[in-house]
Each structure stands twice: as C-alpha cells, then as structure tokens.
Amino acid sequence: GSDKRMVRFLEPADVKGMAFLDAGAEGMYVYLSAFKKTRKLAGHVKNKPFAGTDFSYEDMDPEPYGARFSVSKMTENKESFILELVPKPGAPSQYSKVIMAVRKADDLFSSLELYNGSGVKWKVLTRSDFRPVGRYVVPFAAVMEDLVAKHTTTTKVEVIRCDTGLADDVFSPSKLER
C-alpha cells in the first residue's frame, strides 16, 4: 500500500540492523542499533539526507504527492503529462516546486525535478526500467542526482514480491528492532 513504509538496512556493516518506519500520520521512527532504541523522529529530519544518500527523509514519504502538493500548471508531450506542483497550505516541504513527468501509459511518474526554497533546481529523480510484477508496474531503477552537491544515488530493485499478505502490525515501531 502507500500508507506506511519500512526500510531495514542489511549493509554496509556499520548500519546493519538500523531500520526506518514512516507510519504516515503516526509519524516517523528509526531504530538505532548502536543504542538499541527506537526513536520517534520530529519534522526537522526532512532537512537531513536519508542514510547518507541523496534522498531526503521527505523523499522517503510513502504518502502520494497529491496529498501534499497541488497542481499549479499542466502541459503534455507525446509520452507524458508534465505537472508543476507546489506545496499545499499546511503541508510544509523542503521543496518550493516540483516538476513531475507522469507516463500516459500507466500514470506512474518517471521523473521529478525538485526545487529548493530559493526556487533553484536542486535535485532530479529519474525512474526507469519499468516492469510488470503481477498486477502492478514497478520501476526497477531510480537515480537521484543532487545538482548542488554534484552527487548521485542509484537504487536498483533486485527482488520484489507483492501481495504477500503482510499483517498491518508489521509496520509498527516495535517491529523495527527485530
């Protein structure tokens, strides 16, 4: 689903055991294996990179962009709708503007241009290698480029299983440390 997201680190070894949960409206939690504690995270972490990557904690938010941004402008080309998004009132974001390319074929976005508070283009996320998995279409590769830091993070999906019947309580803070 798109309500909650859990990330568990298996490597590198110094962060092995660390886990992160975005429980939507219930907040974000991190399990710090070095301190053996699960901590509730406050909103300021959105200003931090996620585990040293070019993704931010805000980028890891499972909530759809439509819940946090509204469309201020829309154009289209042959393959995609191009949406210009601005944060909704009361939905603070580290981004002042997002340009989203949405594939006409399956309504999945293929790229994001993320602008900082000063209106400068800051990061670009490009998703590719879209493949069908059961009744879903999933991007198997994503590249986040930080144009300011001149740094890139690449993610690749190696194994994916969908509709495995996960119980809701898997996405709870106490499960992070297991």
Add this chain to the structure above:
Amino acid sequence: MAGDASQQALFSIGSFSASIGFHGFVGVSLHAALNDPTLYDFRNANVVGLGVKARPAEHVLAVAEVELHNVNMDDNASLEMLGSRDLAAPVRLRVGEAYLDIDDFLPMTSAVALSLRAGNQYVAWGEADGINPTNPFDPYNLENPIDYDAKLPTLALKAALAFGADVVRLEGVLAPRFAPSVFPLSLLLGPAGADSPLVPSLDTSELEALLGEPVELRLALPEPEDVSVLSVPFDWKNAGVGARIRWSLFGFDWSISYARARETVPVAWLARGQALLSPPGSAGCPASGPLCVDLGLSEVGLYHPRVHIIGANLRGGIGDLGLWAEAALIFPEGMATSVDVQLGGFPSSTTGVEVIDDQPFVKWVLGTEYTFPGGVFINAQWVHGFITEVSGDALHDYLFPAIGFDAFSEKLHLELDLGGELNLNGPNPVWGGLVHAFLTYRPFDATALTVGALLALGESGTTFRLFEQLDQVYLRARVDF
C-alpha cells in the same frame, strides 16, 4: 548501496526463510591523557567483537555477541610481565547481548500480540539521550567516561503486550541478578577530594561543637584499595522488577513506568579516618581563618541503595522541532551512614550522618534538537541530576548543547559537544564546563576514523572538577563487517 539492501528486506518479510548471519568489528582506541597519564593506561585497547543473529523461525530471533579486549598498555609494570605476554597484554573476554526473542508467541487476536525476550539484553527504557534516570536496569559502562552514554546489557526477562500496531504497549521486566555500573574508581577518587561522589558529605557542626570553635575541613581520600563495596546477594529481594505502558497521542510518544531495583552507581555508607588539627597560621592553615581539620580517610564503604522509581517520558515534536523529556520520582531506601573520626588529643568521636535519607527526589532530563536546511544539527539537553548523583541534596544542573555537521554524503562528521554545570547546593553557586570536539572520517563503507579532544574545568564542588583528569586527545578507528 543501502537502497538495494533495504528493498530486499522490505519485500522479503512476507515469505519467511530461516537465516543466520554473522557480524563483528575491529576497534582500536588510543587515548593520550593531558593531566593524568595513568588514568588512561587501561583504556587503550584493541577490541574484536563477534556476533551471530539467527532466525530459525519467522517469530524467533536469537542473538549472541562477545568481545575480546586486548589491552595494549598496562600501568602495573612488574618483573613477571617481562616474562609473560599474558600479563603484559592481557586479553579479556566479555559477553555482550545474548538473548532469545519470541514474537507473537501467544496469538490471542490479530489486535493483540505478546512477545518475550530472555537473556542478556538492553532494557532500553528512557527517551533522553544517554542519561536515563527512569531506567535502573541497564548499568552504565563508564569504563571510558567520554562514552558517558555507554551502557551494559543485563540479564533480564522482558515481556511486551502490544495492542494494535503499537497503539498501546505494556511491558514488564524482571532482572533477577543485580548488575552494577562500571566506572573508574581512580577517576571518582581523584585529587578533587571532597568533590568525589563516593565520600559521605560530612557535617562539620558536630566537630565544631566538640572543639568549641569553627573548623575548616580538608579532606584526603583513601587509596582505591581501601574502598570496599557491599555485595548484593543473588536473591529475589534484590531482583529488579518494572512495568511500563507506552502510547502515542498528539504527535508524541508517552510512557509511564514503575521500577523497583538498586541504584547501579554506589554511594558511601561508611567512612573511617584520622583527623589532625592545625591552628590558624600553621601548616598551611590561614592565620585569619578557622581551625583547620585535615581528615585522612582510611576506609570507605560503598553500597547500592534500593530504590523505587516512578518514571514518565515523552518524545515527539512541536512543528519541526524535536522535543523529549524524561523524569524520575525516586524513593530511596534510607540507610544510616557512620563517619568515625579519631581526633588526636581528644576522646574518640563518632559522628552519624544520614547520607541517603528516605526523602523522595526528582531527576529529570529535557531535550531538544533541530536540523537546519543544509544539514547542520543542534541538540541540547538539560540534565537535573547526573549519573553519579543519587540523593536529593546532591543534584547538580547540567546543560549539554551540541552542534554537528555532516559533509560529503556523511563521509565527514564534525561535532562540538559542550557542557555546563551549576551546583546550587552549597552556600555559593559553583560552576564547571566541558568541551568535547571530534571529527569522524568514513573513507569507505563501515570504516570510521575519529580524532577528538576533551577538556574540562570545574570549581570545587562540581563533577567537572573530577573530569579535569579526563583532559585528553584521542584517536579511534573501527571497521565493521
């Protein structure tokens, strides 16, 4: 890349397969003390940690960790050491976490889950960073006091009952065997004399009544070998027990707890010594001052008082600002303390002082943190009552602000930790301060090199006065695998 691994973990939960994984680290610590070289001899060490984490069934987890410490310097040079590598560079084997965890082992309904963890583990109560007055179960590991937030696992049985997805969580803890905190006796019995938390506070009024005039007490501490500690027998009366309820409300995580245990840091209950009188104007006694009494303590007895602790915690945020609070209402066991003083030329005098009275007191920690766009983070904690302060009239106030910065995708971490101490318990307020700066460089995954420096300064009557012995520069290296 972390993203690959996290994806694997996320999507492998649904179809379980038994697994076993090994992990470990190699660490090196080199400390150079600036004031007292002997204090750091035994903390320079090579450490090898090894661990195994096995998941034989979906709801079963077994963890075991050991550490091998090879001390590479020792201050007790002897002839025997020259002929024995075992004596010159001893190796110590320590057990870390070693527990069995069973999750959802009594599935009552889908909305309630019971889990159990048994073995050597961290109970990990308390929302504050490092200093947790509501947690009497996890002893502090102050072997190297700059790691003031280091704790030791304890043998315990912990059960947790979760309602919904952790909407409400009940926990019970039983720690059958008392485990004390580890701390360097030489630090707490350092040259700072009366500032040591291991010496009973001495009431000079009885001496003044005996001598018929005002006195100034000058204290000389005993040698570490003259300090003894009362053992805590392994029986049910000394077992630690506790219960806690946690819930989330208004964007905060809340918890209330009760624990009956023993303080893991000892206090003094017995002191014996010899007093020498010096009239004003002699032997360093100011001519215009009162009679000087030089009290040399020849014996100090320590014990770990039994306490009942009612705790409360919260953690969350207001706006983007992170906030937490931890408060402990502590009901200590009263124990009469005997201070025997032999005065030259006077009949033997015994003064009874109630060091740990049974008056309840409150220790608390307030904290806040924020990360600015660009990655600079600040963190501050106000601590009322340090780890070593275990009676209501001994609590000092501390402010620990920190500022840090990560650069180059967290390859470089620079942090400045400050500390300020205020003791308002005496006739005049006294102050102390501490600066700890360090730089960590991670050239490769799982590899960290840290250089740092610590400087402390305190007036008489402060904990940071004791920490002046800790002034140091250090280098640490660690590789995880």
